Amino acid sequence: MTDQVRVVLVDDHALVRSGVRSEIGHAVDVVGEADDVEGAVEVITTQLPDVVLLDVHLPGGNGPAVIDGVRKAGVETCFLALSVSDAAEDVIAVIRAGARGYVTKAIASADLIAAIGRVASGDAVFSPRLAGFVLDAFAGEIPTSDVDPELDLLTAREQEVMRLLARGYAYKELASRLTISVKTVETHASSVLRKLQLSNRHQLTRWATDRRLI
Amino acid sequence: MTDQVRVVLVDDHALVRSGVRSEIGHAVDVVGEADDVEGAVEVITTQLPDVVLLDVHLPGGNGPAVIDGVRKAGVETCFLALSVSDAAEDVIAVIRAGARGYVTKAIASADLIAAIGRVASGDAVFSPRLAGFVLDAFAGEIPTSDVDPELDLLTAREQEVMRLLARGYAYKELASRLTISVKTVETHASSVLRKLQLSNRHQLTRWATDRRLI
DNA sequence: GGTCGGCTCAGGGTTGGCCCTGAGCGGCAT
């Protein structure tokens, strides 16, 4: 057991942490604990564990906040959500944030140890019921967004053309809509694709929808 | 080994089936095989296996078609997709249809046996790389739906072409992907647009996304 | 056996997307 999996526990209840530690401590190397978001990010970024056992509900934020914080710190690790909650939205939220697994605290300790090992090796793991949630959740989701970095590469006119292009307008329609010539539209379109390093309007449509620009 | 997991193999290559059977036969109970969609549905609905090992690409349809067929027959079982493909869309498609796992044929036999056991117990299982696909897909997907009204206007092949078209594949890519000529793709594409009374692929993309077909 | 529908392919055509080059015009800054 020389190279055990290094684990950090994040849970706001000390009782839970010590319980988990005593259940899995013989099989993994618990290198740190935390009871809130700030502390979790700090411990994780200093200890650099293989796996983080992460409670979904925390003071000062929640599970996703921890994951985001660690990501922003440039640290790569695997998160396994460990929660009393089996509410679909908690599961989805933490998976979206980047957790690679989700088990409830009802899990047997041997199973938890196995789950940690699997997550550490890059696998995904879910409690049976939760697997259903996650997979079924492919039945209806729309996510995130933020600001626009490379959008500034485009001039005002180019952005205007870009939006209409992404929306599926033909060059001719677009030209009459902006009351410019088709040739001008082509020029702008070409510039847009070049600046965004895209090769055709389908990619542009995906690019724009990903960024909620249309 | 009295109550082994009962498994049905679905793959269009006899060689693959016998190979898999010899690799896992000592650990699970292979109660049936099939090499196309129809046969698969029949074997599964009569044998009622615990787990179906399902190839994604089949004559007469594909993996999702088998899952749908079995569901419509009112039979509950667990599907584990076993494919050479690790294309994200294949993974997503079969997961959407209801598969509880997806592994590639590069898997070691011991791992496959373990995967079958986990799926049988209701767990979800993915090859490490594919776990990434599935979970990352939460970062930008729009899925499923219910039934299809005018979708029945399209033949099976046309639906296949339609999905890829709507997804933005060029005719040439689509042709090599389906291993048919570009001319055949054109013919199908033309039929699709005519039958759906659409005039180009942008409208098709919108049509398909509205109906959550892609 | 004949018919019909689905899948496959071909020839030959028009239109549109996309690129490159080149160029005139107006604002704005060094």
Place this chain on the structure above:
DNA sequence: ATGCCGCTCAGGGCCAACCCTGAGCCGACC
């Protein structure tokens, strides 16, 4: 004033998208 930049346009070229027609193969149905 000279030059950069954004907006406008044109010519000319390539290729992909889309259409129509026609045709061979095969399995299903009558």
